[in-house]
Amino acid sequence: MARVGVFVCFCGANIADFVDVPKVIEETKKIREVKYAIEYKYMCSDPGQQMIRDAIVQQKLTSVVVAACSPRMHEKTFRKALSDAGMNPYLLEVANIREHSSWVHQKDKKAATDKAADLIRMAVAKSIANEQLHEISVPVTKRALVIGGGIAGIQAALDIADARIPVTLIEKSPSIGGRMAQLDETFPTLDCSQCILTPKMVDVASHPYIELIPYSEVIELTGYVGNYKAKIRKKASYVNFSNCTGCGACWLKCPVKVPNEYNMNIDKRKAIYTPFPQAVPNKPVIDAEHCTMLLKGKCGICAKVCEKGAIDFKMQDEVIEREIGAVVIATGYDLWDPKPYEEYGVGRFKDIITSLEFERMVSANGPSGGLPLRPSDGKVPKNVVFIKCIGSRDESKGIEYCSKICCMYTAKHVVLLHHKVHDSHAYVFYMDIRAAGKGYEEFVKKAQVDTAATYLRGRVSKIYKKGDKLMVRGEDAQIGQVVEVEADLVVLATAITAPKDNPALARLLGVSYDKYGFMSEAHPKLRPVETAKAGIFLAGCTQAPKDIPDTVAQASACAAKVCGLFAGDTMKKDPMISKVNTEFCSGCLNCIQVCPYQAIVEEEIPMGHGSKEMRTVSKINEGVCQGCGSCVAICRSMAISLAGFTDPQIINEIVAI
Amino acid sequence: METQIKETQGNVVSIENPGIVAPANWQPVIMGILCNWCSYAGSDLTGTSRTQYPPNIRIIRVPCSSRVDPWFIIKSLQTTADGVLVSGCHPGDCHYIAGNYYARRRFLVIKKLLNFVGYHENRVQFSWVSAAEGPKFAKVVQKVTDDIKKLGPLHKYKKENLK
Ligand SMILES: Cc1cc2nc3c(=O)[nH]c(=O)nc-3n(C[C@H](O)[C@H](O)[C@H](O)COP(=O)(O)OP(=O)(O)OC[C@H]3O[C@@H](n4cnc5c(N)ncnc54)[C@H](O)[C@@H]3O)c2cc1C
Ligand code: SF4
Numbered sequence: 001m002a003r004v005g006v007f008v009c010f011c012g013a014n015i016a017d018f019v020d021v022p023k024v025i026e027e028t029k030k031i032r033e034v035k036y037a038i039e040y041k042y043m044c045s046d047p048g049q050q051m052i053r054d055a056i057v058q059q060k061l062t063s064v065v066v067a068a069c070s071p072r073m074h075e076k077t078f079r080k081a082l083s084d085a086g087m088n089p090y091l092l093e094v095a096n097i098r099e100h101s102s103w104v105h106q107k108d109k110k111a112a113t114d115k116a117a118d119l120i121r122m123a124v125a126k127s128i129a130n131e132q133l134h135e136i137s138v139p140v141t142k143r144a145l146v147i148g149g150g151i152a153g154i155q156a157a158l159d160i161a162d163a164r165i166p167v168t169l170i171e172k173s174p175s176i177g178g179r180m181a182q183l184d185e186t187f188p189t190l191d192c193s194q195c196i197l198t199p200k201m202v203d204v205a206s207h208p209y210i211e212l213i214p215y216s217e218v219i220e221l222t223g224y225v226g227n228y229k230a231k232i233r234k235k236a237s238y239v240n241f242s243n244c245t246g247c248g249a250c251w252l253k254c255p256v257k258v259p260n261e262y263n264m265n266i267d268k269r270k271a272i273y274t275p276f277p278q279a280v281p282n283k284p285v286i287d288a289e290h291c292t293m294l295l296k297g298k299c300g301i302c303a304k305v306c307e308k309g310a311i312d313f314k315m316q317d318e319v320i321e322r323e324i325g326a327v328v329i330a331t332g333y334d335l336w337d338p339k340p341y342e343e344y345g346v347g348r349f350k351d352i353i354t355s356l357e358f359e360r361m362v363s364a365n366g367p368s369g370g371l372p373l374r375p376s377d378g379k380v381p382k383n384v385v386f387i388k389c390i391g392s393r394d395e396s397k398g399i400e401y402c403s404k405i406c407c408m409y410t411a412k413h414v415v416l417l418h419h420k421v422h423d424s425h426a427y428v429f430y431m432d433i434r435a436a437g438k439g440y441e442e443f444v445k446k447a448q449v450d451t452a453a454t455y456l457r458g459r460v461s462k463i464y465k466k467g468d469k470l471m472v473r474g475e476d477a478q479i480g481q482v483v484e485v486e487a488d489l490v491v492l493a494t495a496i497t498a499p500k501d502n503p504a505l506a507r508l509l510g511v512s513y514d515k516y517g518f519m520s521e522a523h524p525k526l527r528p529v530e531t532a533k534a535g536i537f538l539a540g541c542t543q544a545p546k547d548i549p550d551t552v553a554q555a556s557a558c559a560a561k562v563c564g565l566f567a568g569d570t571m572k573k574d575p576m577i578s579k580v581n582t583e584f585c586s587g588c589l590n591c592i593q594v595c596p597y598q599a600i601v602e603e604e605i606p607m608g609h610g611s612k613e614m615r616t617v618s619k620i621n622e623g624v625c626q627g628c629g630s631c632v633a634i635c636r637s638m639a640i641s642l643a644g645f646t647d648p649q650i651i652n653e654i655v656a657i
Numbered sequence: 658m659e660t661q662i663k664e665t666q667g668n669v670v671s672i673e674n675p676g677i678v679a680p681a682n683w684q685p686v687i688m689g690i691l692c693n694w695c696s697y698a699g700s701d702l703t704g705t706s707r708t709q710y711p712p713n714i715r716i717i718r719v720p721c722s723s724r725v726d727p728w729f730i731i732k733s734l735q736t737t738a739d740g741v742l743v744s745g746c747h748p749g750d751c752h753y754i755a756g757n758y759y760a761r762r763r764f765l766v767i768k769k770l771l772n773f774v775g776y777h778e779n780r781v782q783f784s785w786v787s788a789a790e791g792p793k794f795a796k797v798v799q800k801v802t803d804d805i806k807k808l809g810p811l812h813k814y815k816k817e818n819l820k
């Protein structure tokens with residue numbers, strides 16, 4: 001026979017003023033299973049908790065009901081009181097008589113009192129069906145997988161590895177570094193990007209706890225938090241890295257020229273190449289789409305000139321498997337293609353370039369040795385027009401959101417132009433200047449003063465050609481007039497977009513992404529680096545456009561999350577999850593379809609005891625199940641039960657009043 | 658079925674069983690089944706902000722609206738309740754990614770079924786209330802209570818009447 005103890009809280013006057021607590025106690029004592037009922041001023045206080053602990057022991061209670069504030073407030077507190085008294089904490093039920101009664105029926109004490117008594121009846125009835133539950137502990141594989149080797153992935157990998165947790169860092173391209181490796185100097189301090197980035201890249205390569213797998217992608221992820229298994233496809237590089245010394249004889253001699261992605265296709269690279277001189281690893285790969293030996297069996301020069309015999313045209317893609325406990329997604333961003341801006345003559349006029357192309361040109365290691373040049377005639381431009389928000393904040397042609405960094409890097413470009421071409425003049429067409437960040441507003445102000453650039457507030461409506469110049473017509477909203485600027489070069493600050501592969505990758509990993517293709521965080525404010533899938537985290541622009549400081553901060557936050565997850569040898573998990581009773585399971589497998597976490601799998605079990613014939617049932621992986629209960633409600637055989645919210649518990653509540 | 662709502666001399670008549678009449682001060686019982694993350698949190702907020710609503714609802718907490726088995730609704734109508742309110746997260750906001758979508762589809766079917774068996778369509782209602790919508794929760798409860806009061810006591814298929 002159940003022996004339930006009920007503890008009714010006054011919550012000072014919060015409950016006692018609007019609910020007749022003695023009457024509630026009197027009603028509660030009429031319930032057959034209630035062996036003990038008492039009120040107190042503050043149940044959550046130490047003496048209040050002591051009353052519960054004492055009663056559990058003295059009254060030999062089998063379950064406890066605390067009638068007080070919402071379980072969302074103090075369920076944990078009271079559960080702890082139960083376990084301190086040696087009782088299973090899950091034998092607690094909380095009747096929410098404050099938020100659900102005394103606070104919302106303040107003008108009708110009788111109704112509030114009746115309702116409080118009912119809520120207690122329901123909680124008592126439920127508690128009778130409560131079962132003892134125990135925290136689940138799941139073993140963890142202490143290795144993290146970082147996907148993407150931009151500054152986000154690099155920072156996350158280094159921070160995790162510094163905590164002596166092994167990391168596998170995979171990068172799609174032949175080198176780590178990401179977009180940051182393409183930048184010249186960086187706002188707001190104008191330190192050289194390469195100078196601050198390359199030491200970190202070298203650290204990655206030499207770190208004893210980091211395994212770097214370049215030129216690779218994830219193709220499968222199975223398992224669950226702490227226990228994932230990843231399949232990684234390592235693309236054939238056709239160069240045996242253990243023999244190759246990176247001397248460069250091969251790419252000097254290779255006759256095939258290919259547009260150079262690193263330099264935004266402004267110049268050419270070879271078919272066998274390292275993306276840039278400071279690449280990590282500093283070993284070449286053969287681009288199979290362009291190498292004539294691989295395409296047509298003709299050439300093979302690189303193999304002839306390579307003294308180490310490192311070239312291997314027979315190399316195949318390789319699939320590597322790694323067991324890991326956590327994943328950091330750091331796949332960065334793409335840039336929006338400005339083609340829809342036809343009225344600007346994008347695609348027709350050679351002297352319209354994008355900001356990243358400008359960035360490459362002004363970079364010391366860029367295709368023009370650090371000078372901006374007009375693509376049409378190679379001349380140094382004098383008048384340069386920068387147009388911001390290309391694609392950003394433009395629902396009709398581009399996307400709704402603000403790309404966040406373009407205001408800042410355009411101000412930077414104005415400064416860089418001024419540094420490189422002293423007699424130049426910059427014009428900036430802008431909608432707003434958004435310079436929120438430490439030292440950002442100051443940076444923009446200083447840029448405007450130092451360079452005497454002309455900032456024009458308004459959209460550009462048209463660009464047309466006049467001789468070898470481009471005429472940029474736009475509105476200067478501040479004077480309310482149409483202005484025309486004669487430009488030698490036009491630079492478009494194109495929007496930051498999610499990598500094209502993000503949706504496919506998200507589906508493969510089982511995480512969600514937003515309508516733009518950015519990976520979705522679990523909560524926009526309180527869980528910004530976690531995904532909804534336990535053990536998978538987000539760093540950098542893959543989640544939303546951001547600059548380097550924010551990217552690095554997020555990457556370090558991911559590392560902290562991963563280290564937290566791996567702090568013990570096992571992970572504790574809430575026991576309120578679902579379980580299949582295979583005796584009842586008919587094998588319809590409807591549950592598999594509704595589980596949002598792919599926690600349910602098919603299993604073959606013998607028809608009967610000792611029988612050779614097999615039948616299919618479903619099985620829930622307790623590491624993956626999050627306890628939503630979808631499967632329980634869909635199961636026609638009533639074979640699944642969700643601990644803490646079982647059918648008997650809920651039905652008891654329903655019929656209690 | 659007849660959807661015209663009758664009132665006779667201040668008494669409340671059960672819409673499904675016109676023979677059943679309750680006194681004018683009759684108070685219905687409404688079973689509220691709320692998901693933990695959005696609607697239950699929203700109902701807590703109604704309390705924290707002291708927004709007042711009719712005291713007829715009795716709230717049951719479930720993790721997700723997708724946990725709500727049609728059985729819970731039917732059992733409520735058969736035993737203690739004159740009406741049922743199920744409330745979950747807004748579409749797209751589900752704590753469990755997509756649970757509320759399943760719930761939504763399931764509820765459409767249940768509603769049709771209950772209607773077919775002879776329950777007035779307003780006996781069972783669904784709403785989507787977020788954790789931030791304290792005032793909305795109060796409005797929903799007010800509306801459901803008003804609706805059910807008009808329908809009168811629920812008698813049809815009550816267990817005790819089936820003997
Ligand atoms: C023109 C321009 C100028 C800028 N100037 C500045 C500046 O001055 N200061 C500043 O703070 N910020 C600046 N930024 C912003 C800066 O580039 C970003 O904040 C930063 O690069 C974000 O780093 P990330 O690691 O998130 O992304 P990325 O640098 O894009 O790195 C992502 C990496 O992941 C790899 N990857 C992608 N998909 C996969 C996959 N499926 N599997 C494996 N690997 C994958 C990519 O190859 C890449 O190496 C500028 C941006 C632009 C466009
Ligand atoms: S075999 Fe391919 S990579 Fe090597 S030199 Fe020829 S074209 Fe270049």
Ligand code: SF4
Nearest residue numbers: 595625626628629631
């Ligand atoms: S309770 Fe939810 S998460 Fe767990 S197995 Fe069932 S459907 Fe999946």
